[in-house]
Amino acid sequence: MPEPFVTVPCIDVITVSHETRLALFRLVLLQRIAEERVIALYRQGKVPGSVYTGRGQEAVAAGAGLALGPDDVIAPLNRELAAHLARGVTVADVFRNYLGKGDGPTRGRDGNMHFGKASHDVFPLVSMLGDLCPLTVGAALAFKRRGEARVAMTFWGDGAFSVGDIHEGLNLAGVLHVPAVFVIQRNGYAYSTPTKRQMLNTSITERVRGGWSLPCEEVDGTDALSTYSAVQAAVERARAGEGPQVIEAVTLRMGGHAAHDAGTYMDAAVKEEYAAQRDPVERLAARLLLSGLAVAEVDGLRAAAVEEVAAGLAEAERSPAADPATLEDGVYSQPV
Numbered sequence: 001m002p003e004p005f006v007t008v009p010c011i012d013v014i015t016v017s018h019e020t021r022l023a024l025f026r027l028v029l030l031q032r033i034a035e036e037r038v039i040a041l042y043r044q045g046k047v048p049g050s051v052y053t054g055r056g057q058e059a060v061a062a063g064a065g066l067a068l069g070p071d072d073v074i075a076p077l078n079r080e081l082a083a084h085l086a087r088g089v090t091v092a093d094v095f096r097n098y099l100g101k102g103d104g105p106t107r108g109r110d111g112n113m114h115f116g117k118a119s120h121d122v123f124p125l126v127s128m129l130g131d132l133c134p135l136t137v138g139a140a141l142a143f144k145r146r147g148e149a150r151v152a153m154t155f156w157g158d159g160a161f162s163v164g165d166i167h168e169g170l171n172l173a174g175v176l177h178v179p180a181v182f183v184i185q186r187n188g189y190a191y192s193t194p195t196k197r198q199m200l201n202t203s204i205t206e207r208v209r210g211g212w213s214l215p216c217e218e219v220d221g222t223d224a225l226s227t228y229s230a231v232q233a234a235v236e237r238a239r240a241g242e243g244p245q246v247i248e249a250v251t252l253r254m255g256g257h258a259a260h261d262a263g264t265y266m267d268a269a270v271k272e273e274y275a276a277q278r279d280p281v282e283r284l285a286a287r288l289l290l291s292g293l294a295v296a297e298v299d300g301l302r303a304a305a306v307e308e309v310a311a312g313l314a315e316a317e318r319s320p321a322a323d324p325a326t327l328e329d330g331v332y333s334q335p336v
């Protein structure tokens, strides 16, 4: 194996095609690079909102997003940029939202990741943790009642697993046997609170199986191939009418909760070990090298992603700023 990669390669899930591996690599790279760019813009005072990235968790967002079919719906949270991109949301649209542009997804109202895209079946992020769960169950129930072979998927973190709406939603999903897939990113923290200080049993899988009698699989969330493969199996199971499933993806935030949080309360040695050994981007790069790609080819894919992000940002920067006169549009009904 060529030298620059010290990271442990991800598992070779042989059923994942070469094209899918390349698509996953593009997505993890786009999320990593775009979010680094967003943080730089935020520090320059150009982002009016706050910034919550998924650094270290890109493999989950990419793997889950790519596992869906074209007619499925997705309700991402704030660490799942690659899932938006997997659905065809453009890098330019993401930057338009962060920069508060008038033609962006929220037309300048947000400056964060609280947006969806109806044309791409991406639900907007609801900030109240837990709310996306019953909403997703509702979408899945609609598919079931209409006899459509479609699947609804959402995400949340281990901290959000304490929210009641999630348990009501999971229970309902099971009882109504709806085609839904729930992806839980277990990154060990809810903001600054370690999961083990929040719950006695930190195994989401055990709690989902024991509490709600739903199938749940724990996967290495830093391994894009494993995550993609597990989520895809859950999606196809749900589509075949076999009911909902939960995936517990074990990850770690490679930093604080948000751009304004340095994460100094996190164990420095764990963070270092994670960055050196389990960085999802580098693990997938190592896998691509092991499967025969040359270093120059992997570098070419990295360069293409840098280019795609730069082009998306340039396009967004050309967009007009939001017009303050439109502030109340879409908020109140229009006077008659």
Ligand SMILES: Cc1ncc(C[n+]2csc(CCOP(=O)(O)OP(=O)(O)O)c2C)c(N)n1
Binding pocket: 079, 127, 128, 129, 130, 156, 157, 158, 159, 160, 161, 163, 185, 187, 189, 190, 191, 257
């Ligand atoms: C109902 C609710 N309570 C509190 C918050 C504030 N809040 C936003 S993110 C967060 C931590 C969430 O932790 P976790 O679910 O583990 O996700 P992570 O941030 O680690 O990805 C909290 C408490 C919120 N948005 N909604």
